[in-house]
Amino acid sequence: MASGVAAGSGFLYARNGALLAAALAYPFLFRQSFPQDLAIKIFLFGGLASAWNVLGGFAGQVSLGNAIFFGVGAYAAAVVQTQWGWTPWAGMLLGMAASAGIGALIGYPCFRLKGHYFAMATLAIGEVISTLFMNWQWVGGAVGVYIPLRDDTWKYFQFGTTKLPYYYVMLAFLVSALLLSAALLRSRMGYYFRAxxxxxxxxxxxxxxxxxxxxxxxxxxxxLTSAGGSLYAQYVLFIDPHSVFPMMLSIQVVLIAILGGVGTLWGPVVGAMVLIPLSEFTRIYIGGTGSGLDLIAYGLLIIVISVIQPRGVLGFFRKAGAA
Amino acid sequence: MLSIDRIAVDYDGVPALHDITVRVPEGAIVAVVGSNGSGKSTMLKTAAGLLHPSRGTITFEGADISRTPAHEIPKMGIALVPEGRKLFGKMSVRRNLDMGAYTRTSRAEIERNLERVFRFFPRLSERLSQQAGTLSGGEMQMLAIGRAMMSNPRLLMLDEPSLGIAPNLVDRIFEVIADLNAKENLTILLVEQNVSEALSLAHFGYVIQTGRTVLSDTGKALLDSPMVRKAFLGM
Known part of the structure; x- marks a missing residue:
């Protein structure tokens, strides 16, 4: 960024504007359900990986428990509807506050640990919280929560006939995550994180x-992760502990950020653009046989990328030392 | 000014220091020498609040700082130049200096401190936008000292400033330390393996062996003492 100078910043505005325009136009060019669903997942995971990147990339604290916040956000959006009849937007805010609080509760003791030990602690706490939700009957226990179906409505953020609202809201989620990251990278706090x-x-x-x-x-x-969880709950309209607290999700956001370029602004987005289609297409073409072949191919491709370019996919576009 | 009084320190139960006493009078250069693993660095880390003593006390200008957390120490006027420099390698020289000014809030004061750093290390001013990790060893040490000076300390603690630096630059670094003491009236606590240079510079010296203070005197007297000559200078 610093090397961009004056001419560079004009270029950056043009490039980012073009990217945004392309993203806005995409659903009109690809009207089928699958490509839109794919893009929604890329935005969601790009945003989740950016959220992870703030802690794991900028501040260098590798968390393997971010599914905790994703799940809390998803449950907050769903449960305020089933229990109190609130809108999921209120649940989203509640979830964000709760997640920040839970994050602080986890961080307070765990930040005494460094490196691998911190990562292991978050992994363990993630499993504990998943088990807690599995046995918490008020939020549906192991059965999960069915979000009551309605006609298309912004108030309850439910759209059965079109994916467009989900598409644009997920895009807004990703853009917010990126704007926040960019602001952080330039702020004093961002420098303290990196120090x-x-x-x-x-x-x-x-x-x-x-x-x-x-x-x-x-x-x-x-x-931020929690907000993503709330939006996801509204997108799929059914959540249970297995779908929103999986350890796999915690690991996937880390993979996306690291594969794209850890600690950089665009790394998580690039990682999501590579990994999400990879996982979807391997699942479509060689999954479904129950053999797990798709996961083998997925894992193999991750290994290949990280061997060729240990600095992440973004490393292909940068000269060494420019990060 | 700083008084380390019979402290013992352990790392999670493993003892590192047994009985260390070091006194740093205001305005002096004090050198603590000893061989590898004698506990010099541990002592300095404890004075900087990164570790806490299990016995004994550390007082700074009369206040007990034995249990003060590390991030509160610089506010009191103590700055540490850590062993191995510990620069933020991926940040520019300028950002490293800015980080050193964390405790300073006045723009004008930060500018003044910056100018003072450039007066001592003109070379840093030529490399402000360069990544710290790409500097030479000597430049890194200058930056580490400069970064510490940015908090405008009254006591500067240096951990092995001559480590990993070309011999001709070692002299330069020691010159700067003497200058900081003489011209800026900075009190200096120095930990060194380079015994002869450190002791000829210092007003007072302490010898540490396996976690204990075994000898203390003026720098000159220690240089001449048979024990130091035999153990460290090979004479």
Whole structure:
């Protein structure tokens, strides 16, 4: 970014404008259900990976438990409807607040741990929370929550006849995640995050209260992930602990961010554009036989990419050292 | 100014320091010397609040800082130049200096400190936008000292500033340390393996062995003491 200078920033505006225009026009060019669904998933996972990237990429704290916040967001949107008749938008805000709070509760003890130990702790807590929801009857226990069906409505964010509203809302989710990340990268806080990532002791010796900033990164990451979970719940209209708290989801967002380019603005988006189609197409063409062949191919391709370009897919477009 | 009084420190139960006493009077250069693994760095990390003593106390200008968290220490006027420099390698030289000014809020003061850093290390001003990780070893050490100076400390603690630096630059670094002391009235606590350079620079010296303070005197007297000559200078 810094090397962009004056001419570069004009180019960046033009490029980002063109990308946005293309994204806005896409559903009119691809009217079938599958390509629209694919794009919605790319936006969702791009946004989730960006959210992870705030904590894992910028601040360097690798969380393997972000499904916690995704699930909390999904449940918040669904349960406020079934229990209190609220709109899912209110549930989304509630979920974001709850997730930020849960993130702080997890972070407070776990940020004493560094590196792999922090990652392992978040992984374990993710499983604990999934089990808790499995046994919590008020939110449907293992059966899950069916969101009551309605006619197309913005108030309850449900559209049975068209995917367009979901498409644009997911796009807005991704764009918000990117704008927030870009703002963070330029802010003082963003520099403190990176200082903590590069050397926590050095940052602390300069007066940076490392734990406070790590909690802030966790809170931002959790709230953003939670918003994605709420939108997902409204998209599929049925959630259960298996679908919104899977460990696989925690790992997938990490994979997307790392494969795209960890700690960069566009890495998570590029990662989602590569990995989500990869997983969908391997599933369509060689899945469904029960053999798990699609997952083998998916895993193999991930290995190939990371061997060829350890800096992430974005590394193909950059000279070394420009990150 | 700083008084480390009979501290013991352990890493999760494994003892590293047994009984360390070091006193740093205001305005002095104090050198702590000892061989690899003697506990010099651990002592400095403890003074910087990155570790906390299990016994003994550390006081700074009369206040007990034994349990003060690391991020509060710089506000009190202590800055650490850590071992191995610990720069933020992927940030520019300028951003590293900015990070050093974390505790400073006045723009004017930050500018003043920046100018002072450039006065001591003109070369840094030529490399402001360069990534810190691409500097040479000597430049990195200059940046690490400059970064510490940005918090406008009264006590500067340096952990092995001569480590991994070309010999001619080592002299330059020690010159700068002497200058900082003489011209800027900075009190200096220095930990070094380069015993002869450190002790000839220092007003007072301490010798540490396996986590204990075993000898203390003026720098000159220590240089001449038979124990130091035999153990460290090979004479």
């Amino acid at each position: 903590i990532r590069e050397d926590q002791d050095a940052a602390r010796s300069l007066g940076v209260p490392a734990r406070r900033y790590k909690l802030a990164a966790m809170g931002i990451s959790a709230a």
